[in-house]
Amino acid sequence: MPAEKNQPLIFEQSRKGRTAYSLPALDVPETPVGEWIPADYLRQDEPDFPEVSELQLVRHYTALSRRNFGVDNGFYPLGSCTMKYNPKVNEKVARLSGFNAIHPLQDEQTVQGALELLYRLQTNLEAITGMDAMTLQPAAGAHGEWTGLRIIKAFHGARKDIRRTKVIIPDTAHGTNPASASVAGFDTVTVKSDANGLVDLEDLKRVADDQTAALMLTNPNTLGLFETHIQEIAEIVHAAGGKVYYDGANMNAIMGLTRPGDMGYDVVHLNLHKTFTGPHGGGGPGSGPVGVKKELAPFLPKPLIIRHPDGSYGLDDDRPQSIGRVKAFFGNFGINVRAYAYIRTMGPEGLRQVSRDAVLNANYLKKKLSEDFEMPFSQFCKHEFVLSGSRQKALGVRTLDMAKRLLDFGYYPPTIYFPLIVDEAMMIEPTETESKETLDAFAEHLITISHEAEDDPKTVQSAPHTTVVARLDETRAARHPVLRFKK
Amino acid sequence: MTGFRYLPATDEDRKAMLDEIGIADEDELYTDVPEKIRFHGTLNVEKALSEPELIRLLSGLALKNRTTEQYPSFLGAGVYDHYIPSVVDSVISRGEFYTAYTPYQAEVSQGELQAIFEFQTLICELTGMDAANSSMYDGSTALAEAALLSAGSTRRKKIIVSETVHPQYREVLHTYAEGRKLKVVTIPSADGVTDVTRLNREIDADTACVIVQYPNFYGQIERLRDIEEAVHQHKGVKFVVSSDPLALGILTPPGAFDADIVVGDCQPLGITESFGGPHCGYFAVKKNLIHKIPGRLVGETVDEQGQRGYVLTLQAREQHIRRDKATSNICSNQALNALASSVAMVAFGKQGIRELAAQNIQKAHYAAGQLRQKGFTVLYEDSFFNEFVIDLGQSASSVNEKLMRQGFIGGFDLGRRVPEMAGRMLIAVTEMRTKDEIDQFVHALEVIVDAR
Numbered sequence: 001m002p003a004e005k006n007q008p009l010i011f012e013q014s015r016k017g018r019t020a021y022s023l024p025a026l027d028v029p030e031t032p033v034g035e036w037i038p039a040d041y042l043r044q045d046e047p048d049f050p051e052v053s054e055l056q057l058v059r060h061y062t063a064l065s066r067r068n069f070g071v072d073n074g075f076y077p078l079g080s081c082t083m084k085y086n087p088k089v090n091e092k093v094a095r096l097s098g099f100n101a102i103h104p105l106q107d108e109q110t111v112q113g114a115l116e117l118l119y120r121l122q123t124n125l126e127a128i129t130g131m132d133a134m135t136l137q138p139a140a141g142a143h144g145e146w147t148g149l150r151i152i153k154a155f156h157g158a159r160k161d162i163r164r165t166k167v168i169i170p171d172t173a174h175g176t177n178p179a180s181a182s183v184a185g186f187d188t189v190t191v192k193s194d195a196n197g198l199v200d201l202e203d204l205k206r207v208a209d210d211q212t213a214a215l216m217l218t219n220p221n222t223l224g225l226f227e228t229h230i231q232e233i234a235e236i237v238h239a240a241g242g243k244v245y246y247d248g249a250n251m252n253a254i255m256g257l258t259r260p261g262d263m264g265y266d267v268v269h270l271n272l273h274k275t276f277t278g279p280h281g282g283g284g285p286g287s288g289p290v291g292v293k294k295e296l297a298p299f300l301p302k303p304l305i306i307r308h309p310d311g312s313y314g315l316d317d318d319r320p321q322s323i324g325r326v327k328a329f330f331g332n333f334g335i336n337v338r339a340y341a342y343i344r345t346m347g348p349e350g351l352r353q354v355s356r357d358a359v360l361n362a363n364y365l366k367k368k369l370s371e372d373f374e375m376p377f378s379q380f381c382k383h384e385f386v387l388s389g390s391r392q393k394a395l396g397v398r399t400l401d402m403a404k405r406l407l408d409f410g411y412y413p414p415t416i417y418f419p420l421i422v423d424e425a426m427m428i429e430p431t432e433t434e435s436k437e438t439l440d441a442f443a444e445h446l447i448t449i450s451h452e453a454e455d456d457p458k459t460v461q462s463a464p465h466t467t468v469v470a471r472l473d474e475t476r477a478a479r480h481p482v483l484r485f486k487k
Numbered sequence: 488m489t490g491f492r493y494l495p496a497t498d499e500d501r502k503a504m505l506d507e508i509g510i511a512d513e514d515e516l517y518t519d520v521p522e523k524i525r526f527h528g529t530l531n532v533e534k535a536l537s538e539p540e541l542i543r544l545l546s547g548l549a550l551k552n553r554t555t556e557q558y559p560s561f562l563g564a565g566v567y568d569h570y571i572p573s574v575v576d577s578v579i580s581r582g583e584f585y586t587a588y589t590p591y592q593a594e595v596s597q598g599e600l601q602a603i604f605e606f607q608t609l610i611c612e613l614t615g616m617d618a619a620n621s622s623m624y625d626g627s628t629a630l631a632e633a634a635l636l637s638a639g640s641t642r643r644k645k646i647i648v649s650e651t652v653h654p655q656y657r658e659v660l661h662t663y664a665e666g667r668k669l670k671v672v673t674i675p676s677a678d679g680v681t682d683v684t685r686l687n688r689e690i691d692a693d694t695a696c697v698i699v700q701y702p703n704f705y706g707q708i709e710r711l712r713d714i715e716e717a718v719h720q721h722k723g724v725k726f727v728v729s730s731d732p733l734a735l736g737i738l739t740p741p742g743a744f745d746a747d748i749v750v751g752d753c754q755p756l757g758i759t760e761s762f763g764g765p766h767c768g769y770f771a772v773k774k775n776l777i778h779k780i781p782g783r784l785v786g787e788t789v790d791e792q793g794q795r796g797y798v799l800t801l802q803a804r805e806q807h808i809r810r811d812k813a814t815s816n817i818c819s820n821q822a823l824n825a826l827a828s829s830v831a832m833v834a835f836g837k838q839g840i841r842e843l844a845a846q847n848i849q850k851a852h853y854a855a856g857q858l859r860q861k862g863f864t865v866l867y868e869d870s871f872f873n874e875f876v877i878d879l880g881q882s883a884s885s886v887n888e889k890l891m892r893q894g895f896i897g898g899f900d901l902g903r904r905v906p907e908m909a910g911r912m913l914i915a916v917t918e919m920r921t922k923d924e925i926d927q928f929v930h931a932l933e934v935i936v937d938a939r
Contacts, residue, residue: 020834027922028853047612065583068598074581105762110937113551127531139624140819179816185666261624280588281823285765325658328627329763347535364504435495465593467798477788477800484608
């Protein structure tokens with residue numbers, strides 16, 4: 001049974017008097033609240049919440065879920081997002097009451113299990129990244145970026161090196177990199193990519209100077225290519241007095257194969273919702289731990305999770321050089337539990353196999369598509385690759401059209417129009433959890449679409465044809481914003 | 488131990504893929520990784536476990552924690568033990584929701600988009616504001632982003648925050664403000680609420696915003712009317728209110744007091760305590776700030792056939808379009824927790840949200856009354872929501888240790904934050920505490936304090 005075309009808003013299903021909750025009757029003597037709260041501060045009009053029964057509620061959200069596509073539904077090769085399988089056991093353990101019914105301000109002695117788990121996770125992540133110290137406080141990747149940059153700023157500041165106001169960012173970078181730099185109080189400078197899709201070393205030498213605070217760089221980069229000159233890149237930035245920042249969005253390519261700490265990076269953030277099976281939650285929650293080399297450790301956010309000599313675990317709040325707190329409490333603990341469960345499921349050999357299979361899957365899929373699509377970069381990719389829809393564009397079919405057509409074949413489309421330097425970009429990240437059969441079928445369908453672009457462009461241009469709504473009018477949404485339901 | 492159950496590739500598959508790629512040795516894929524930086528050997532990561540072993544290990548760690556399920560908890564201070572209808576976990580456990588990402592492709596993401604649109608509406612209803620975004624990381628970062636928005640839109644550098652705002656929220660605010668070179672001025676409290684006289688003196692032409700919490704960190708209902716008058720005497724100054732959304736089920740919403748931005752954390756509505764996260768920040772504004780709001784926004788529109796649908800909208804504010812000029816750097820948010828909160832709000836409905844809020848206020852006042860009867864000093868006025876402060880005259884942390892031995896999770900030791908508050912405990916009483924639990928807790932406290 002296909003999903004219904006239209007699902008009324010929950011507000012439109014409301015009937016006065018229905019409820020979907022149950023509380024015991026008040027068991028203490030009731031006093032008119034007016035005796036405590038001044039009349040001005042007592043709400044006159046009730047919030048206009050919907051009134052539905054429990055089954056109506058369940059049917060509504062079930063209907064909504066049927067109008068949504070997740071990894072559990074099908075292949076989701078959304079480049080740079082690492083949409084891998086989200087293990088069910090992770091969900092189970094994160095829901096143990098010993099983890100979800102504990103309060104962050106309880107006495108340390110009463111939450112030893114939680115602190116131990118966080119400490120173990122930290123230690124494992126340090127080993128995976130080659131970093132010396134780690135904070136689990138940041139709530140997501142962009143939050144981690146900003147935290148890492150604040151740490152770098154504090155490091156330069158502590159040395160009275162206050163001219164360092166600039167962060168170098170490649171032209172292929174994710175939008176959060178310049179945005180995080182800006183929120184952290186830096187100006188951004190762009191470094192160009194060369195013809196091979198890698199950081200242009202000459203351009204880097206030109207822009208790196210005594211005002212450079214840091215370079216932000218993923219490796220493999222956002223084109224899915226390994227920055228083979230990473231040591232020289234790090235040397236150039238270090239020689240200029242800057243720090244090298246690793247955006248961990250692409251960590252899924254390199255676990256157990258190479259480590260940011262060995263490449264010359266000083267600060268790393270990870271996206272536990274990507275590489276470490278978070279899950280993605282329809283947009284979050286994520287978790288964005290930040291690891292640093294020893295000399296930057298004093299500046300990490302506080303408190304840090306520590307292990308006392310007696311084997312118990314605790315919080316270290318006495319960190320005078322810390323940048324302070326970046327989030328209330330200890331970060332997205334529930335996501336960190338899932339990441340730890342994943343690491344313990346895979347172990348060191350498993351994590352290495354994850355990256356090797358992710359890289360193999362990407363290269364295989366790239367090869368299968370290379371006759372029908374323009375591949376702007378010929379070298380082997382890592383865990384993802386970017387193709388260009390330029391040939392199809394010449395036929396009047398845009399990458400957006402092909403993405404929409406993929407919906408008809410039951411796929412979530414790849415990331416499109418990013419990175420910005422590739423014309424009609426389509427960024428494909430298959431991940432290691434997809435089978436060869438899935439990749440074969442996807443390649444076949446994408447090739448079919450490229451043939452349609454030649455023989456039957458209208459079908460592609462007017463896609464999707466099978467979804468609950470057709471293409472939506474985004475201009476209207478932006479020109480006349482309707483951001484809430486009103487009766 | 489068998490193979491890895493999340494990895495489908497067989498050796499035969501791998502061989503076939505290499506053949507297709509045209510290489511004999513998989514290592515050829517890595518010739519671009521210089522030898523010097525390759526990692527040889529085994530990562531120093533804990534060894535792999537089978538599923539039963541993993542569950543045993545994690546259950547063991549979980550069992551080392553004392554939970555608010557086992558022990559009646561009187562601890563709040565920003566995170567609360569509340570009733571969560573069972574439907575909440577059922578809905579957020581659906582793979583279509585939790586294994587999806589940000590709804591970039593609207594046609595196959597209508598479920599998430601509509602759920603967010605409904606969340607935005609529910610938050611507007613609670614706060615009395617015109618628009619709300621799809622969520623922030625938590626209440627603390629939402630508050631900090633409100634300060635950045637105020638500074639950005641007024642081009643002013645001074646942020647005024649009341650001392651009665653959650654201390655951890657203020658710490659986060661300081662960290663954010665330092666990046667943008669903003670000056671944070673803290674207004675002291677008088678009798679547990681913001682000192683409006685001092686506030687009046689501090690607001691000037693360089694002030695971007697004034698931030699208060701309602702109910703505040705001590706549980707007290709700040710007098711928003713007086714504060715708003717002080718704030719808006721000065722042109723352009725933004726009035727920012729951080730609110731427990733559950734309290735707004737019974738209190739006049741900040742929007743009715745002309746707040747410009749209302750933020751807070753949805754944890755009290757449908758989200759487990761989870762040792763402090765993931766929770767869910769909310770962010771609501773008045774109409775004139777819609778184009779400056781951080782994070783994702785969902786808007787209603789129509790498709791080519793004129794059918795109603797939902798899309799991410801006003802994206803020109805966001806990092807993936809504006810890069811370094813973006814309103815905020817936020818990308819991933821707390822969508823699944825926003826969904827949890829939506830489901831809870833819908834389950835409660837018009838009647839439930841009020842009843843829940845009312846039970847909190849009744850039970851907290853009952854507990855305060857019982858403590859007073861036993862001779863405890865309850866500080867400040869009776870206009871509090873579900874938290875209040877008592878003076879123990881001795882270390883609240885050591886009282887808490889003794890309470891734990893009697894089977895209670897005690898309140899928050901205010902002396903841990905502010906030295907002059909030593910001996911004072913912030914006690915939260917939610918609808919989850921029965922009269923018996925409250926009576927026993929009061930008795931336990933009496934015995935402990937008398938026995939010093």
